[in-house]
Amino acid sequence: MPERTCVGCRAVLDKGSMVRLTAVEGRLKPDLDGRSGGRGAYVCSEKCLREACKRKDSFQRALKTRVEQPEAEAVWEMVRTTGLKG
Numbered sequence: 001m002p003e004r005t006c007v008g009c010r011a012v013l014d015k016g017s018m019v020r021l022t023a024v025e026g027r028l029k030p031d032l033d034g035r036s037g038g039r040g041a042y043v044c045s046e047k048c049l050r051e052a053c054k055r056k057d058s059f060q061r062a063l064k065t066r067v068e069q070p071e072a073e074a075v076w077e078m079v080r081t082t083g084l085k086g
């Protein structure tokens, strides 16, 4: 299993245990089946998503594209309702 770095805590973990996030039309969206093309940013937990959302540019830097400052609650809600995590 390839490893990825969490943008929240910088831990390096199996990508299968993390949530992949991509930029879709300038907005941060979870990519739970890993099919969305382009660069992905990874977080290992809701806490790390919140941490990363607090820091301006953390996702822009990871994704190398412009994204609106994400709201952690809204993004995590998408993760939860898709049902693969939490």
Ligand SMILES: [Zn+2]
Pocket (backbone or CB within 6 Å): 006, 007, 008, 009, 010, 011, 043, 044, 045, 048
């Ligand atoms: Zn983390």
